[in-house]
Amino acid sequence: MDLPKGLAGVVVDQTEISSTAGGKLVYAGYEIEELAQASYEEIVFLLWHTRLPQKGELAAFSKQLVSEMVLPAESIRLLLYIAKEPQHPMSILRTATSLLGTTNDVIFDEPPKILAKMLTVIASIVRIRQDEPLIEPDFKLGLADNFLYMLTGKKPDEFLSRLFNTVMVLHADHEFNASTFSARVVASTAADYYSCLTAAVCALKGPLHGGANEQVFAMLEEIKGSHLDPITYVKQRLAAGKKVMGFGHRIYKDGDPRAKILQGLARKLAQKTGNESYYDLQVTLADYLLKTKGLHPNVDYYTALIYHCLGLEKDLFTVIFAACRTAGWLAHIMEQKRTGRLIRPSSEYIGPKGRKYAKDHYQIGSEF
Numbered sequence: 001m002d003l004p005k006g007l008a009g010v011v012v013d014q015t016e017i018s019s020t021a022g023g024k025l026v027y028a029g030y031e032i033e034e035l036a037q038a039s040y041e042e043i044v045f046l047l048w049h050t051r052l053p054q055k056g057e058l059a060a061f062s063k064q065l066v067s068e069m070v071l072p073a074e075s076i077r078l079l080l081y082i083a084k085e086p087q088h089p090m091s092i093l094r095t096a097t098s099l100l101g102t103t104n105d106v107i108f109d110e111p112p113k114i115l116a117k118m119l120t121v122i123a124s125i126v127r128i129r130q131d132e133p134l135i136e137p138d139f140k141l142g143l144a145d146n147f148l149y150m151l152t153g154k155k156p157d158e159f160l161s162r163l164f165n166t167v168m169v170l171h172a173d174h175e176f177n178a179s180t181f182s183a184r185v186v187a188s189t190a191a192d193y194y195s196c197l198t199a200a201v202c203a204l205k206g207p208l209h210g211g212a213n214e215q216v217f218a219m220l221e222e223i224k225g226s227h228l229d230p231i232t233y234v235k236q237r238l239a240a241g242k243k244v245m246g247f248g249h250r251i252y253k254d255g256d257p258r259a260k261i262l263q264g265l266a267r268k269l270a271q272k273t274g275n276e277s278y279y280d281l282q283v284t285l286a287d288y289l290l291k292t293k294g295l296h297p298n299v300d301y302y303t304a305l306i307y308h309c310l311g312l313e314k315d316l317f318t319v320i321f322a323a324c325r326t327a328g329w330l331a332h333i334m335e336q337k338r339t340g341r342l343i344r345p346s347s348e349y350i351g352p353k354g355r356k357y358a359k360d361h362y363q364i365g366s367e368f
């Protein structure tokens with residue numbers, strides 16, 4: 001059987017949430033370029049209800065989400081205990097997501113509560129790792145502004161507020177990517193939301209998926225530190241059979257529409273924060289890879305620089321991705337649960353056949 005490796009091109013189910021058909025990213029019928037300026041709460045509502053909210057609905061939804069950002073004392077106590085462990089922040093988040101589902105006073109099943117608390121957990125992991133005090137949400141701010149405030153300790157100005165909101169919107173969903181599909185597989189067994197989200201976090205961690213944003217910045221630092229000409233560095237990397245992180249995509253062979261928007265944001269933020277040299281380096285690499293290999297940057301490429309400019313250490317980049325994507329994961333978990341159908345594909349067996357089991361085979365010629 002000639003099977004598509006890694007399920008490439010295989011349509012496994014239908015969804016009303018988002019589409020990447022024709023190389024365009026569309027959330028519930030709206031192209032991403034149209035939505036880039038929408039508020040994150042509007043997008044969460046759109047992904048969960050496949051329609052935009054009315055004005056009153058949006059205000060109530062936003063208020064509900066922000067009010068749910070407060071964590072119970074027991075969750076904070078456990079987070080303080082685990083977040084300092086010398087593991088990768090995504091490993092901490094994997095455990096913390098599961099913990100949210102086991103802490104007594106957080107047994108709930110409502111997606112708004114789960115999303116709000118995931119954002120607070122992620123901001124808290126970042127603060128604890130940086131030896132900074134935890135920050136309570138400000139009920140006058142929206143969800144994305146609060147998340148940024150609780151991450152950085154600074155209330156965002158108009159520029160940062162718009163920029164970070166757009167970053168969150170662009171990362172909110174991406175149809176059947178590996179982490180979302182993992183969440184859907186778990187949801188299809190009728191497991192609880194936290195089990196589904198934990199699976200999603202596990203899949204996002206890998207460097208071929210969400211973990212690529214950290215690797216992008218590690219590569220930029222390596223190039224700067226090596227004092228090698230960037231093109232020589234890339235040539236050496238490719239010659240050694242290594243991938244250039246932040247490039248290529250399973251779906252977008254002519255460019256990731258999000259990367260184009262993110263590049264503009266990264267350029268502006270790099271200028272404001274004195275990080276132009278990283279931006280220029282990224283453009284040099286991108287031009288070279290397009291010209292020589294036909295490879296385009298993906299969503300993780302310029303996002304890495306944005307997170308660096310926000311003052312985050314590179315090992316924290318992927319937990320921020322998880323924060324943005326939780327809304328999409330929850331949308332897909334709800335959709336999958338509504339179908340009530342177990343995901344269980346088939347495989348082609350290619351191992352040995354017709355072997356006979358001899359009861360005493362351990363004695364014959366055995367070392368034991």
Ligand SMILES: CC(=O)SCCNC(=O)CCNC(=O)[C@H](O)C(C)(C)COP(=O)(O)OP(=O)(O)OC[C@H]1O[C@@H](n2cnc3c(N)ncnc32)[C@H](O)[C@@H]1OP(=O)(O)O
Pocket residue numbers: 006207208209210212242243244245246247248249250251295298299300
């Ligand atoms: C949020 C996200 O998950 S976005 C993706 C984040 N991941 C990364 O940035 C990691 C780097 N990129 C990659 O590993 C890949 O491009 C993936 C995993 C994202 C997509 O992989 P696939 O759809 O399987 O593409 P595939 O591996 O078939 O690539 C086609 C060709 O381009 C090459 N290629 C793809 N991406 C890269 C890259 N980043 N660097 C160098 N070569 C690459 C492959 O080696 C392959 O070459 P070949 O035909 O000579 O064998």
Ligand SMILES: O=C([O-])CC(=O)C(=O)O
Pocket residue numbers: 173174176177178209250251298299
């Ligand atoms: O769709 C994918 O394979 C990966 C991706 O870009 C995302 O999850 O945002």
